[in-house]
Amino acid sequence: MDLIEIAMLVFRIGVGLGVLLAGIGVVLAALALRPVARDLRSLAHDTRRLARLAEAQLPPGPDVAAGEPVATGAAFAQAPAAGPATDHRPAPDRAPLGPVQSAHATEDERIA
Numbered sequence: 001m002d003l004i005e006i007a008m009l010v011f012r013i014g015v016g017l018g019v020l021l022a023g024i025g026v027v028l029a030a031l032a033l034r035p036v037a038r039d040l041r042s043l044a045h046d047t048r049r050l051a052r053l054a055e056a057q058l059p060p061g062p063d064v065a066a067g068e069p070v071a072t073g074a075a076f077a078q079a080p081a082a083g084p085a086t087d088h089r090p091a092p093d094r095a096p097l098g099p100v101q102s103a104h105a106t107e108d109e110r111i112a
Helices: 003-057 073-078
Strands: none
Touching: none
């Protein structure tokens, strides 16, 4: 047996062990993820159940696809007119806004 044959034998043994360990790792990962998959299925089931319960208990809303009006003109007439905002001062109970950037920012982190 020459040196090349010995090197190839060692290489093939190493590759075989690597494939075997990778297969064992995949199987162990699948076994470890079984509880997570079970919890996800349970969560999906609970979500579907809560959606059905909410649909059963909520009153039916307007059918927008059928062309029914969602809001009447009276509702818009009661709403206050939205004009341009002229007062830019903060409310008395709120502190005025300061700079958004951190005072501790380094030179390369500063916003231009």
